[in-house]
Amino acid sequence: MGQKVNSHTRRRFLKSTVASVGAAQALPGIFGDNSGLLRDSVSEKKEPLSKKHKNLFNGDTCVFFYNPEKWQPGDYTFKRVINPRTGKLNTKETLQGGPFAAKAIHRFVDELADNDIDTFVINANASRAWYPSKTIPSILDGYKRGDRDFFRGHAICQGITEPEAVEDFLDTFSAFMDRYQDLLDAGVDWLAETSKACRRRKISPWVSIRMNDLHGSNNFEGSFFNLPLLKQKEMRLQNSSYGPHNPSYREGLNYEKAEVRDIMFRQIREVVEDYDFEGLELDWWRQPLCCEPNASEQTIEMMRNWIREIRKLTQARARKTGRPYPLGIRIPGRLDILRSIGLDVVTLCQEGTLDFICPSGFWCTTWDMPHDQLRKLLGDKVTIYGVIEDGANALATVDPERNTTQKLRYISASKEILHANAAGKLALGAQGIEWFNFYCTDQARIPGVITEYASLRNIYNLDYLRGRPKHYSFAIGGRSFNLIPFELPPQLPVVLEPVSQHPFKIPMCAEPANANLELVIQIVLKSDDPVTHLPVSFNGCWPNLVKEKTAKLLFPLGFYTDHVKENTAYNFRFPITLVKEGWNEIVVENGGKATLNVVCIELAVKPTEFNTKQ
Known part of the structure; x- marks a missing residue:
């Protein structure tokens, strides 16, 4: 399963010349003035991207395959069966049925279309291509159905090491990957089928490429997830980890290496030229690793030129099809940190190389992404989307009847949280919404928590959101669900010393004054904190001292x-x-006279107490 070699003249040219600014400056027709092709495209008067693309749904490579019982219900179901490996009855129900078929892809896209999604951004790769690529190594290259050992090296990447647990993992994981094999055996390319399903339902099909996915980083040598290049230490970053961070999770591919740029460019060229998409997203949140930190100006210019070459691919495709082919990126909101690893988002937006950006959190959604400040910095040529991730924050919640606890709220099950999160982003100038990990609530199969696909509707329309119940919150720091230093620094938790005060800021949308609504602010403290006086002020009003102690969330999830x-x-x-x-x-x-620990702050826009009791 070695890396495939491509002798195309264009790719050899990139490999040999993009590595230095000196070479770039020697070729002004391609790099020096960013080419007339780019300049002409930017100068054209064109319809705002957000007019047609307001509601973007980002689905990863597994989005159709997580829950075949939902998208192919006639063929899959959960049963307790005898395990062929042990000869014993499984202790839990397992998913049975198949084979996996293209109709599941169409059923999923139908769900999106029925719920107001206008653009489906399908992810084509992790490290390897997950579709049957003709250009780079694919995820099941060399696999034979039933070969459990093909996946064994990935168990440790899931934190699984005990022998029996590894065998249980292989029982379920091999069955999962066989769904991809089902399509290969049937001659179905699921990536092409996704575009076909989108065309049938008049959804714009876009494609997303993960630029440095590290799901196999705990076993670079043995996990089938990894590109062959990741097995070579000299191709990986050496200086991206520091302090308490997991070193292997920071050892992504080093884009200073021509071999890395070349293989990624080949995959991007393939999905742009050989598939029926009409938009490309470069996902730099999976992972935000590019070049060695404190990149030189020469390295930054090299990466700008490389992305400009991708822009030429999309422009050439647009000319061929007669349809626009926007290019954008999904990124953390800390643009200076990105520049330090070689990604100059500001210049690429200001010059018009990028048509859109999707600033986001890594797993948890952002509550205070400064879309207004990003607009001032990046200019008017770029469309800025607000991204809703499926995680609210690390505030733990409990189901008291079943005595189960969740460390993270899966907010695709909460219309109130989704409406609040979108409203805050739109109020700061976001021009539409991109959903990420929305379907994970389906995958989790948590009793009593299920994705509400109807919540996708009208989420980009601020007028629609006004007057509706909302549940705002804040990001919470800590090891779980945060990727430092790329994440926006969270405002919580905070330790309040006696006789002190602390401000917190959050974007919200204004509400109709006559809607019989009130604002409830919930301050969450440690239970053993001795609370006497806890005044709270909102937007400069006189501090409110009237508090109601409660164990309840503002809205259930x-x-x-x-x-x-x-x-x-x-x-x-x-x-x-x-x-x-x-x-x-x-x-x-x-x-008071004792220290208080502010764990979280929640805000609810909800019907007034009087209105609720009527």
């Missing part, structure tokens, strides 16, 4: 209705007219 016993919440009520369009400020005081 399925069966999860309460805070964990380690935390206690205090509710404060305010007139809805205090809510401003854009940034809003909460100031929390500690008027």
Whole structure:
């Protein structure tokens, strides 16, 4: 399964010349003035991207395959069966049925189309291509159905090391990967089928390429996830890890190496030229690793030139099809940190190389992404989307009836949280919404929590969101669900010393004054904190001292209705007219004599108490 060699003149040219600015400057027709092709494209008067593409759904390579019982219900079901390996009855129900078929892809796309998605951004790769690529190594190259050992080296990447646990992992994982094999055996390229399904339902098909996926990083040598280049230490980054960070998770492919740029360019060329897509997203959140930190100006220019070459591919495709082919990136919001690893987002946006950006969090959604500041910095040529991730934050919740706890809220099951998250982004100037990991709530199969696909509807329309119940929150720091230093620094948790105050800012949308709504601010503290005076002020109003102690969340998320016993919440009520369009400020005081630990702050726009009781 070695790396395939391509002798195409263009690719040899890139491999040999893009590595240095000196070479770039020697070729002004290609790099020196960014080419007339790019300049002419930017100068054209064209329809705003967000007019046609407001509601983007980003699906990873497994999106159809996670839940075949949902998308192919006549052929898959959960049963307790005898395990052919052990000869014993499985302790839990397992997914049975198949084979996996193209109709599941069409059924999934139907769900998106029926719920107002206008653009499906399908991810084509992790490290290897997950579709049957003719250009780079594919995920099942060399696999024979039933060869469990093909996947064995990936168990450790899932944190699985005990022998029996590894065998259980192989039982389920090999069955999962066989769904891809089902399509290969039937002669179906699922990536091409995705575009076909989108065309049938009049959804714009875009493609997303993960630029440095590291799902196999705990076993570079043995995991079938990894490109052959990742097995070569000299092709990986050496200086991206520091302090407590997992070193292997920071050893992505080093784009300073011509071999890395070449293989990624080959894959990008393939999905642009050989597939029926009409938009390309470069996903630099999987992972935000490019060049060695503190990249030189020469290295930064080399990466700008490489991305400009990708731009030429999309422009050539647009001319061939007669349809626009926008190019964009999904990124963290810390643009200076990105520049330090070679990605100059500002220049690429200002000059028009990039048509859109999707600034986001790694797993948890952002609550304070400064879309307004990004607009001032990046200029008017680029469309800026607000990205909703499936994780709210690391605030743990509990289902008291079943005594189960979740460390993360899967917000695709909460219309109130989704509406609030979108409203805050749109109020700061986001021009549409991109969904990421929305389907993971399906995959988790958590009792009482299920993805509400109807929540996709009208999410990009701020007027639609006004007056509706909303559940805002804040990002919470810590090891779980955060990727430092790329993540926006979280405002929480905070330790409040006695007789002190602390401000917190969050974007919200203004609400109709006559909608019988109120604002409830919930301050979540450690349960053993001695609370005496806890004044809370909102947007400069006189501090409110009237608090209601509660164990309840502001809105339930399925069966999860309460805070964990380690935390206690205090509710404060305010007139809805205090809510401003854009940034809003909460100031929390500690008027007591002991330290308080502010774990989280939640805000609810909901019907007034009087209205609720009628």
